[in-house]
Amino acid sequence: MKFFIDTAGLAEIREAAGYGFLDGVTTNPSLLAREKVRDADRHIRAICALTPGPVSAEVLATDTEGMAEEGRRLAKLAPNVVVKLPLTMPGLAACRILRAEGIAVNATLVFSAMQALLAAKSGAAYVSPFVGRLDEIGTDGMGLVEEILAIYKNYSFKTEVIVASVRHPRHVLRAALAGAHVCTMPFAVISKLAAHPLTDKGLATFLTDWGKNA
Numbered sequence: 001m002k003f004f005i006d007t008a009g010l011a012e013i014r015e016a017a018g019y020g021f022l023d024g025v026t027t028n029p030s031l032l033a034r035e036k037v038r039d040a041d042r043h044i045r046a047i048c049a050l051t052p053g054p055v056s057a058e059v060l061a062t063d064t065e066g067m068a069e070e071g072r073r074l075a076k077l078a079p080n081v082v083v084k085l086p087l088t089m090p091g092l093a094a095c096r097i098l099r100a101e102g103i104a105v106n107a108t109l110v111f112s113a114m115q116a117l118l119a120a121k122s123g124a125a126y127v128s129p130f131v132g133r134l135d136e137i138g139t140d141g142m143g144l145v146e147e148i149l150a151i152y153k154n155y156s157f158k159t160e161v162i163v164a165s166v167r168h169p170r171h172v173l174r175a176a177l178a179g180a181h182v183c184t185m186p187f188a189v190i191s192k193l194a195a196h197p198l199t200d201k202g203l204a205t206f207l208t209d210w211g212k213n214a
Helices: 009-018 028-033 040-050 064-075 089-100 111-119 130-135 140-155 169-177 197-214
Strands: 001-004 024-026 056-059 081-086 105-110 126-129 161-164 182-187
Touching: 001 009, 001 056, 009 197, 028 161, 028 169, 040 056, 056 064, 056 105, 064 081, 081 130, 089 105, 089 111, 105 111, 111 126, 126 140, 130 140, 140 161, 140 169, 169 182, 169 197
Parallel strands: 001 024, 001 182, 024 056, 056 081, 081 105, 105 126, 126 161, 161 182
Antiparallel strands: none
16 A cells, blocks of 8 residues: 655655655645645645655646646646546546546545546546545545445456545554555654554663663
């Protein structure tokens, strides 16, 4: 399973890349706003320079023509840009247009298996089900991921599933167990993946025992 970081923070991306297992980046307008980005194009280029993996950059337009035009512009920023489109009917139409032009698309804000099926049929390279937001309204977000993976396997779709809106390491574990292609997570979750109290306790014991031997 590939690990993406879900952020627009350059320092976070740089640190995560330094761990050696970062495969890509996902961003959105809210994350860019959180970083107080004024020149979005310049910032996306900076992100793309920090990783050779795919970098999802989201459109702001909501109509098909506007999304296609904005998607073309974003795709020109760097060779590893993936255009992020909302899972709406205009978004699906824009996805088909961009894919026909050789531009990779990440269908985002996906909350149902039917939406994911439409994304795959429209040629999306990635689909992003938001598991955390579903959990928050009492729905099993990871159950949706399992449904999507089953449908894609049935019909040999090439669309990769990005488990998004990840809240904790348990989401990452369940994504891996389900066979998801990608898990994108905030830096706070990445920093917890290797943590375990018994590891900390064991390390402290080793160091203490060695210190007694010195």
